[in-house]
Amino acid sequence: MTSRRTRERMIGRIREQGVHMERVLEVMLQTPRHLFVEEAFAGRAYEDMPLPIGFNQTISQPYSVARMTQLLLENRNVEKVLEVGTGSGYQTAILAQLVGKVYSVERIYPLQQRARRCLQNLRLRNIRLQHTDGNEGWAEYAPYDGILVAAAPTRAPQGLIDQLAIGGRLIIPIGDGRDQMLHKITRTETGFEDEVIEPAIFVPLLDDVI
Numbered sequence: 001m002t003s004r005r006t007r008e009r010m011i012g013r014i015r016e017q018g019v020h021m022e023r024v025l026e027v028m029l030q031t032p033r034h035l036f037v038e039e040a041f042a043g044r045a046y047e048d049m050p051l052p053i054g055f056n057q058t059i060s061q062p063y064s065v066a067r068m069t070q071l072l073l074e075n076r077n078v079e080k081v082l083e084v085g086t087g088s089g090y091q092t093a094i095l096a097q098l099v100g101k102v103y104s105v106e107r108i109y110p111l112q113q114r115a116r117r118c119l120q121n122l123r124l125r126n127i128r129l130q131h132t133d134g135n136e137g138w139a140e141y142a143p144y145d146g147i148l149v150a151a152a153p154t155r156a157p158q159g160l161i162d163q164l165a166i167g168g169r170l171i172i173p174i175g176d177g178r179d180q181m182l183h184k185i186t187r188t189e190t191g192f193e194d195e196v197i198e199p200a201i202f203v204p205l206l207d208d209v210i
């Protein structure tokens with residue numbers, strides 16, 4: 001169930017949906033998603049769908065991971081990335097293999113601990129995790145070339161926008177419940193550009209830590 005063929009089928013589906021960056025697809029082919037889901041769901045880890053990871057949260061759908069990673073990286077060089085919503089750590093693992101350094105914050109402590117173990121087992125070392133409210137970003141290491149948010153607020157948090165470098169991109173679902181759109185917000189010399197990409201379905205971005 002975790003065979004190369006099963007993984008290739010998943011990549012094929014993502015490609016059909018318009019993700020074309022080969023290095024993103026290659027990293028997703030190589031990364032063992034079944035290690036990031038609960039054991040009961042390991043057999044379904046290479047289906048293109050979100051799966052439960054406990055605490056009412058889900059590991060993001062592979063297509064969303066691929067799409068958001070491509071939006072973050074395409075046509076430029078990206079060194080430093082902030083991820084909001086570590087969750088299982090799967091998206092973190094993908095990013096860590098494609099950029100210089102990943103900073104990732106999560107509001108649910110036990111999830112963060114589990115992600116930390118998974119990422120250590122994969123020997124990914126260019127990652128820093130913090131248990132905190134991602135609405136505030138992570139000021140200590142700002143500015144970031146890219147910020148990727150895996151949970152949906154009703155509007156883009158100012159704290160995150162402020163931590164973008166000039167030319168930096170914020171990839172973020174915005175909206176209420178099932179009425180969400182994925183946005184690509186770029187910081188320019190003079191302000192911001194906001195591009196609406198496509199509909200999205202993410203858990204809400206909350207504002208407390210547990």
Ligand code: SAH
Nearest residue numbers: 059060085087088091106107133134205206
């Ligand atoms: N990329 C992760 C997605 C997990 S779901 C994965 O594929 O596993 C989104 C995550 O965002 C959840 O773990 C949730 O706890 C977290 N989250 C929600 N609001 C947050 C906030 N304000 N700060 C940090 N993390 C938050």
